[in-house]
Amino acid sequence: MIKKATITDSISVAELANLLWPHHEIDELDEEFKQLICSENAACFVYYDETVPVGFAQCELRRDYVEGTESIPVGYLEGIYVRSEYRMKGIAKELLFHCEQWAKSLGCSEFASDCELHNTESFKFHLNAGFEEANRIICFTKKLC
Helix, strand or coil, X not given: CEEECCHHHHHHHHHHHHHHCCCCCHHHHHHHXXXXXXXXXXXXXXXEECCEEEEEEEEEEECCCCCCCCCCCEEEEEEEEECHHHCCCCHHHHHHHHHHHHHHXXXXXXXXXXXXXXXXXXXXXXXXXXXXXXXXXXXXXXCCC
């Protein structure tokens, strides 16, 4: 079962997100997801195996330029994760579909996402889900003294 997350789902989403982004604290993620869940410009969807949360997808509206798109706003997949033992069952595609429908309901005609260059699993998922590669970039940072 997939449902749009509510405040009561925030800790479950945070725990799943911590598996995707382990460098964050669960409390920090919980606060972030509470804010996203309450936002009109974001949505989180959770996949439950009966009562056990096994996957989530986070999407938002982006009103700035999104690489490879021509319209504003653009629905954007910010994160998606399915526990390893539940993968290859179409759960991520179902979660993505809910994100896309949410974006369409808000007037979006395009949907976008990204992944790290080394994340071949995510790259394959995106291609299999119908995304087309728009561009590759290398980002740089430097400390200002």
